[in-house]
Amino acid sequence: MKKIATGNKAVAEAVKQVKPDVVAAYPITPQTEIVEQIAEFVASGELKGRYIPVESEHSAMAACIGASITGARTFTATSSHGLLYMHEMTNWAAGARLPVVMANVNRSLGPGWNIWAEHTDALQERDTGWLQVYVSTVQEAYDATLMAFRIAEHNDVLLPVMVNLDGFLLSHIMQPLDTVEPGDFLPPLHLPHAIDVKSPMGYGGLTGPDQHFKMRWDMERSMRDSVNVIEETELEFAKRFGRQYGFTENYRCGDADVIVVAMGTLGKEAEVAIDLLRRDGIKAGSLRIRWLRPFPDLDLLKGKEVVVIDRDYSFGRGGILATEIMAQTKEAVASVIAGIGGQEVTYEDVADFVRKRSMGTEVWFGVNNNV
Amino acid sequence: MIINYDRSPIAFSRSPIRSLTLQELDTIAEIPKEEYVLKCTSACAGCSDSLALRYVLKAAGPDTVLVIPACCTSVIQGIYPNTAFNVPVYNIAFGAAAACASGMSNAFRQAGKKTNVIVYAGDGGTLDIGIQAMSGAFERGTDFLYICYDNEAYGNTGMQRSGATPLGARTTTTPAGKTDFKKDIDAIIAAHNPPYQATAAAAYPQDLFKKVQKALTFRGPSFIHVLAPCPPGWRYSTEKTVEMGKLAVKSGIWVLYEREYGKLTIGAQSKVAMKKPLPLEEYLAPQGRFKGIDPKTVDILKQRIVKNLAKLVAEEAAP
Numbered sequence: 001m002k003k004i005a006t007g008n009k010a011v012a013e014a015v016k017q018v019k020p021d022v023v024a025a026y027p028i029t030p031q032t033e034i035v036e037q038i039a040e041f042v043a044s045g046e047l048k049g050r051y052i053p054v055e056s057e058h059s060a061m062a063a064c065i066g067a068s069i070t071g072a073r074t075f076t077a078t079s080s081h082g083l084l085y086m087h088e089m090t091n092w093a094a095g096a097r098l099p100v101v102m103a104n105v106n107r108s109l110g111p112g113w114n115i116w117a118e119h120t121d122a123l124q125e126r127d128t129g130w131l132q133v134y135v136s137t138v139q140e141a142y143d144a145t146l147m148a149f150r151i152a153e154h155n156d157v158l159l160p161v162m163v164n165l166d167g168f169l170l171s172h173i174m175q176p177l178d179t180v181e182p183g184d185f186l187p188p189l190h191l192p193h194a195i196d197v198k199s200p201m202g203y204g205g206l207t208g209p210d211q212h213f214k215m216r217w218d219m220e221r222s223m224r225d226s227v228n229v230i231e232e233t234e235l236e237f238a239k240r241f242g243r244q245y246g247f248t249e250n251y252r253c254g255d256a257d258v259i260v261v262a263m264g265t266l267g268k269e270a271e272v273a274i275d276l277l278r279r280d281g282i283k284a285g286s287l288r289i290r291w292l293r294p295f296p297d298l299d300l301l302k303g304k305e306v307v308v309i310d311r312d313y314s315f316g317r318g319g320i321l322a323t324e325i326m327a328q329t330k331e332a333v334a335s336v337i338a339g340i341g342g343q344e345v346t347y348e349d350v351a352d353f354v355r356k357r358s359m360g361t362e363v364w365f366g367v368n369n370n371v
Numbered sequence: 372m373i374i375n376y377d378r379s380p381i382a383f384s385r386s387p388i389r390s391l392t393l394q395e396l397d398t399i400a401e402i403p404k405e406e407y408v409l410k411c412t413s414a415c416a417g418c419s420d421s422l423a424l425r426y427v428l429k430a431a432g433p434d435t436v437l438v439i440p441a442c443c444t445s446v447i448q449g450i451y452p453n454t455a456f457n458v459p460v461y462n463i464a465f466g467a468a469a470a471c472a473s474g475m476s477n478a479f480r481q482a483g484k485k486t487n488v489i490v491y492a493g494d495g496g497t498l499d500i501g502i503q504a505m506s507g508a509f510e511r512g513t514d515f516l517y518i519c520y521d522n523e524a525y526g527n528t529g530m531q532r533s534g535a536t537p538l539g540a541r542t543t544t545t546p547a548g549k550t551d552f553k554k555d556i557d558a559i560i561a562a563h564n565p566p567y568q569a570t571a572a573a574a575y576p577q578d579l580f581k582k583v584q585k586a587l588t589f590r591g592p593s594f595i596h597v598l599a600p601c602p603p604g605w606r607y608s609t610e611k612t613v614e615m616g617k618l619a620v621k622s623g624i625w626v627l628y629e630r631e632y633g634k635l636t637i638g639a640q641s642k643v644a645m646k647k648p649l650p651l652e653e654y655l656a657p658q659g660r661f662k663g664i665d666p667k668t669v670d671i672l673k674q675r676i677v678k679n680l681a682k683l684v685a686e687e688a689a690p
Contacts, residue, residue, distance in 0.1 A: 062504065089464065197436065
């Protein structure tokens with residue numbers, strides 16, 4: 001069904017369609033619309049699950065964990081400080097091998113209070129054992145949320161999935177949305193380790209040095225196995241609903257000499273910049289990282305000049321995405337830090353980053369780029 | 372509209388979904404023989420946390436899940452891949468037990484299951500780090516039983532002060548004795564108007580058993596605060612665990628009562644004690660944590676006991 005929706009509404013629509021048993025959430029700008037919408041679905045009876053209006057994000061994730069271990073399908077949404085506040089529990093959800101799905105509306109971190117887009121919030125959750133996907137359009141926010149449940153709940157994965165969408169730039173932007181009937185695209189959840197009072201087990205108790213590393217390795221093994229599950233899920237989604245995704249979205253990369261790498265809406269904006277550059281005879285392409293965890297193969301970038309745009313930063317090290325990419329390709333990139341705290345970055349600016357690129361340097365847009 | 376165990380009197384009435392029937396116990400021999408705390412716990416000798424839990428689980432029966440934050444019970448349950456408890460145990464981070472139980476209870480009810488969800492948390496995980504999640508779960512009318520077993524300090528990290536440590540008690544972080552009063556968690560819980568709340572002590576297992584059974588007949592949140600003396604923490608010899616609980620009640624520093632829909636009933640043992648309380652010194656003297664306590668501090672503790680008893684008696688007498 002075709003409609004017009006914001007990124008937030010698209011996520012809520014997808015959640016309604018996967019029929020979660022329990023949604024536990026706490027409001028935070030710019031995510032609030034997602035949970036308001038879900039609360040409305042529950043109030044109107046469109047969604048038969050339970051909505052737990054918890055008193056904090058730490059409790060939101062704890063409640064999802066408590067619900068999930070009974071075998072229930074669970075969802076929550078958050079942003080920025082909310083995500084950081086639940087950090088202890090995001091680790092717990094992954095370690096407990098629970099297929100919780102969460103939408104995170106990417107937002108900057110205080111102080112000072114800034115409610116606009118930035119990826120540092122989600123990137124601080126990078127090492128928790130969550131799968132992370134970053135989306136760029138309203139349609140993709142919807143599609144990725146649907147797929148997230150199937151991927152998380154797959155018995156080869158059983159790790160939580162975080163769907164990331166840029167605050168305001170996507171959460172509050174209206175775009176066309178084509179909703180689908182998931183049907184048996186999403187099979188019923190069968191959690192193999194769900195609590196069963198007839199077969200009592202201890203969960204997450206004391207685990208000694210001779211055991212704990214095995215569980216961590218098992219998480220990594222599932223993270224690696226999730227690559228196939230993601231590919232298979234996205235292929236199946238494309239077959240059924242006609243929209244194809246991948247670990248990365250590549251635009252005019254084939255013959256490109258220089259490739260722009262970014263995530264989220266900025267990664268989409270880059271495609272317009274590529275067209276501009278091509279018109280000027282610059283053989284440019286763009287690669288938008290969709291899945292950050294598990295991290296994609298980036299063979300495409302080998303031997304090319306690469307401009308990485310980071311809407312995030314690791315102080316004392318550099319752009320987090322740039323660092324990740326250099327670790328993968330073992331080649332220097334031109335690192336651009338742009339869009340922090342919602343800083344405006346246009347496709348003209350992105351084209352400019354490419355024109356003025358210098359491999360092995362780091363440029364802070366608006367600070368030392370002479371713009 | 373879906374009523375989510377909200378504050379309405381209907382939602383909080385005695386629930387027909389429970390299969391438990393209250394057992395009138397005349398002697399301890401009538402307590403069910405089934406054991407859910409098995410013989411391989413790693414509890415300290417004389418531990419009253421595991422003693423209390425034994426009766427809690429006997430009262431709750433097998434259709435029960437325990438949610439345990441970081442506390443002594445996280446250790447007592449044994450080391451993976453073994454578990455000493457014969458009900459499912461879900462371990463969760465320190466400040467998150469009530470929130471986790473909230474999700475679990477909602478998921479069970481959504482699936483049409485009556486399974487008891489019981490948080491079994493220490494005083495640190497209740498009065499201190501877990502208080503926000505607990506307050507939220509009570510305010511939302513979560514259908515669960517929250518039991519705080521109170522050994523008046525952070526036990527498994529080696530007895531650091533908590534909000535439950537009484538005035539004058541020495542802990543590793545109050546080496547000169549605590550200079551603040553014990554937090555009145557029962558008053559905080561009462562402010563949430565749960566359908567049922569009670570105090571109990573591991574030293575009175577029949578009373579504890581009955582209170583757990585009763586608590587589980589209510590739909591909505593209930594709370595039981597169990598005094599759990601701790602031999603290594605309080606520094607008394609292990610065989611005195613039951614005696615310490617009884618001395619606490621007999622001296623009036625711990626009062627057994629129930630509050631059902633806000634109506635207070637003081638327990639028989641405490642009523643007897645109130646007529647002729649034992650001198651507080653008899654409770655303090657065997658405990659190394661009170662060694663060398665300033666007599667002025669003892670006087671303050673005594674005044675608090677008198678004030679607290681008067682308050683409870685007045686509340687019970689009120690129409």
